[in-house]
Amino acid sequence: MNSGIGNATSLRSVGIKPVLDLPEVGQNLVDHPLGGGLFSVSGNGSYDKFNQDAVVREQELEQWNGTGSGPLVNTIADHLVFARLPRNDSIFQSTPDPAAGPNTPHFELLVVNGLPFGQLPSTGNFLSMTTVVVQPTSRGSVTLNSSDPFAAPLVDPALLATEFDRVVMRTALKRALEFVSTSPWSGYIIGPIAGLENAKTDAEMDTYLSGMSQTIFHPVGTARMTAKDAKDGVVDPDLRVKGIIGLRVVDASVFSFIPSAHPQAAVYVFAERASDLIKAAH
Numbered sequence: 711m712n713s714g715i716g717n718a719t720s721l722r723s724v725g726i727k728p729v730l731d732l733p734e735v736g737q738n739l740v741d742h743p744l745g746g747g748l749f750s751v752s753g754n755g756s757y758d759k760f761n762q763d764a765v766v767r768e769q770e771l772e773q774w775n776g777t778g779s780g781p782l783v784n785t786i787a788d789h790l791v792f793a794r795l796p797r798n799d800s801i802f803q804s805t806p807d808p809a810a811g812p813n814t815p816h817f818e819l820l821v822v823n824g825l826p827f828g829q830l831p832s833t834g835n836f837l838s839m840t841t842v843v844v845q846p847t848s849r850g851s852v853t854l855n856s857s858d859p860f861a862a863p864l865v866d867p868a869l870l871a872t873e874f875d876r877v878v879m880r881t882a883l884k885r886a887l888e889f890v891s892t893s894p895w896s897g898y899i900i901g902p903i904a905g906l907e908n909a910k911t912d913a914e915m916d917t918y919l920s921g922m923s924q925t926i927f928h929p930v931g932t933a934r935m936t937a938k939d940a941k942d943g944v945v946d947p948d949l950r951v952k953g954i955i956g957l958r959v960v961d962a963s964v965f966s967f968i969p970s971a972h973p974q975a976a977v978y979v980f981a982e983r984a985s986d987l988i989k990a991a992h
Contacts, residue, residue: 711735712859715951725857730953734944738934739850740968742818743869744926745879745919746840747886748825750900756835757781757824786826791819792844792971795881805874809845814970817882818842819889828904828922837899839886841919842926843879844970847872852932869923879923880915928973933963948987960984 714721714729716736721728759766760781773780792815795801809816822838830836850868855861870876890899901907909918933951936943943966945951949958962977969976 711854712857715954716854720853724854726854730951732944732951732953734934734942736852736932737849738931738966739852739865739867739929740846740848740931740965741850741867741869742926742928742968743843743846743848743875743879743923744840745842745883745923746820746838747883747890747902747906748828748904749837749839749890749906750903751835751837751898752900753898754835755823756837757784758830758835761824761830762832784823786824787820787822787840789821791821793817793819793882793885795878799877799881801874801877805847805872808847808874808967809970810967814845816843816845816878816970817885818844818971819882819886827924836903837890839890841879841882841886843870843875843882844968845878846968847874849931867925867929869925870920876916876919879919880912883915883919928968930962930965930968930973933959933961934966935964936966948991949984958984958988960988 711721712726714727715732716728716730717733718728718731760770761767770780770782774782794809794814794816818841820838820840820842822840824838825836826838826840846869848868848871850866850871851864852866853864855864870879887902889895904922905918909915933944934942935945935947935949938946938948943952945959945964949960949964951957951959960981962973962980965973965976965980
């Protein structure tokens, strides 16, 4: 857009001379919304002490640097769960299932041995059952705020903008609450925190989730790929920008839909394919 490729009207409005009128540049932004349930727990086995205590943090860093062992060998999320809405969920009466197939997940749960976001209390141990909508129907945008190429753009992630996404996130939270209420967690889970303890109804859960949801940093779609002869989209299947010669886009912005999973593997596959296309053309 800074180079003059995008919605001509929008570009002129910020003082940029259009080179190519391509209205979908910056549109169709899709990301995985992240929310979840936060819980206070007993014991001292979470990684929260690393963030709360500078002495502990120094000791664990020294252990990692010295022997490659200790708490820092672990990841932030120990276990992942992928699941679907029930086939008879009432949301499908108004919204077609956006998932790629009958077994493709709608949401993900990440079990985190600590508090990865939000304001960490100075004491205590915590567990996060992070919830993610992995096949969202909401679409946001990226637009320019000025002609200054160093100015931050206007990013509207539109997280949880559709009823489908809100239903999926709420269902994921309910499944997380059901999971931690089972007997193996008895004596470990003290109780929900950060407002979740007051979220009893669907409306209260939606309010809670809207206040704490954020990105999981998987944005795609703002240079959407479409068929060669299609009038919409930004690039063709050879990744060439439509309407201009000698310009390709090789990143996840060309994805028309976000994968129902962490997109890293899909990006690797796509990048290898892009490499083959470019080598074949030159």
